[in-house]
Amino acid sequence: MGNNVLLVDDSSTMRKIVGRSLRQAGIEFDNIFEAADGLQALEVLEKESVDIVLSDINMPNMDGISFLREKANRPNMKNIPVFMISTETGDDIIGEAKSLGAVGAIKKPFTADMVNEVLGPFLK
């Protein structure tokens, strides 16, 4: 695939697992950037060229929903696609995420195949 991905999760373990799952799914990126919350994610998006964001929802400082809301207000990053990776799978919260621009969602726990199933069609 090439290009750059940003992984947003307050768990460094989960960021590593998501990165490994992408590789296991055969989805390779030139660079994997990481952020521990929405605020850090916005900082990365201001500085780096990012093609896709995979973000948790429940995070300290700025959660995934607030991150989407803030990102949507910034013209330089509002069109970067975001997929949610979260234990939160209710229609209400995923619906809110999609209304704020999220493209899709992956439920934790997940396998590399599940990541590929959601991201694969988008990346083709």
Added chain:
Amino acid sequence: MDIGQDIVNAATDVFSTMLMIDLVVGEPVEGAGVEVTSNICSMLGLGGDIRGMLAVHCPAAVAMAITSGFLGMDVDTLNEDVKDAIGEIANMIAGNLKIAFAGYGVKVELAIPTSVVGESYRVGGMLGARRVAVPFGMESGQFLVELKYIVNG
């Protein structure tokens, strides 16, 4: 509500999906009476239609084995990676329980997990809460998943 079975389903799903480990499932116990020797505990608050707490209690060997499985590398101390990994286990089990509670028409909100490491600690509080605990086994030892909750009246 069969919360004991819901805990079993939630935990076995997390371990089989994320770690490819088939847990040995113990008998769910309601109230006091089941404990495991623990060196690390990850707790996560529950809100919404209930007030509660989910806790995962692990001896060091189990916690390090789980973390090694997550990271794909040997882990031999109870470091920040271990606290983070057990917190994620608690988070994902709680996420599955949230879905189970939704099936009973009970809306649950999840907080962010906190992990504690120590030789001797007790988790108290929540007078009048219902407590359901399930011991699980894996190659490196036993751990306990404990749920305490009160349904808001």
